[in-house]
Amino acid sequence: MAVWLMKTEPDVFSIDDLVKAAKKTAPWEGVRNYQARNFMKTMEVGDLVYIYHSSCETPGIFGKAIVAKLAYPDPTAFDAKSDYYDAKSDPKNPRWFMVDVAFQEKLAKPLLLSDLKNYPELKDFTLLKRGNRLSVFPVQAPYFKVLEALSAH
DNA sequence: GCCAACGTTGGC
DNA sequence: GCCAACGTTGGC
Numbered sequence: 001m002a003v004w005l006m007k008t009e010p011d012v013f014s015i016d017d018l019v020k021a022a023k024k025t026a027p028w029e030g031v032r033n034y035q036a037r038n039f040m041k042t043m044e045v046g047d048l049v050y051i052y053h054s055s056c057e058t059p060g061i062f063g064k065a066i067v068a069k070l071a072y073p074d075p076t077a078f079d080a081k082s083d084y085y086d087a088k089s090d091p092k093n094p095r096w097f098m099v100d101v102a103f104q105e106k107l108a109k110p111l112l113l114s115d116l117k118n119y120p121e122l123k124d125f126t127l128l129k130r131g132n133r134l135s136v137f138p139v140q141a142p143y144f145k146v147l148e149a150l151s152a153h
Numbered sequence: 154g155c156c157a158a159c160g161t162t163g164g165c
Numbered sequence: 166g167c168c169a170a171c172g173t174t175g176g177c
Binding site for chain 3: 033034035130131132133134
């Protein structure tokens with residue numbers, strides 16, 4: 001089982017929105033970055049996903065989800081009315097993909113970015129690396145262990 | 154293929 | 166709102 005982190009702006013889609021979604025499952029639409037897309041294409045059903053809230057008052061990891069469906073074409077790329085529309089994505093050769101994620105849990109104690117920065121063992125964690133803007137990336141085992149330990153407190 | 158200009162991300 | 170960092174675009 002692989003572990004991932006996916007960012008979302010809670011004003012747009014939050015962990016609470018995932019709780020409220022039908023079957024507590026939602027398509028992770030709107031990713032328009034090739035590296036993030038490529039990571040989603042390698043996800044497997046059952047993989048763990050940390051849900052991170054960005055561009056908000058208190059950025060941090062607020063919950064966990066599970067990959068519920070393998071990557072498939074993101075239909076919003078073909079919808080001219082969507083914010084995520086991409087005229088250059090050909091339906092016959094889709095450019096953008098997404099997975100479905102199913103809610104697993106909200107963290108009793110969120111892992112706030114401001115707190116995570118205090119742990120030297122997370123210094124090289126992708127999330128905390130200078131200039132990191134990637135919205136989907138793998139969480140390596142050592143960092144997974146630290147995050148699990150911290151969220152268990 | 155280079156690289157300047159531009160757009161986006163995201164913390165603060 | 167600011168701005169650093171990064172990705173993408175497009176002229177050459």
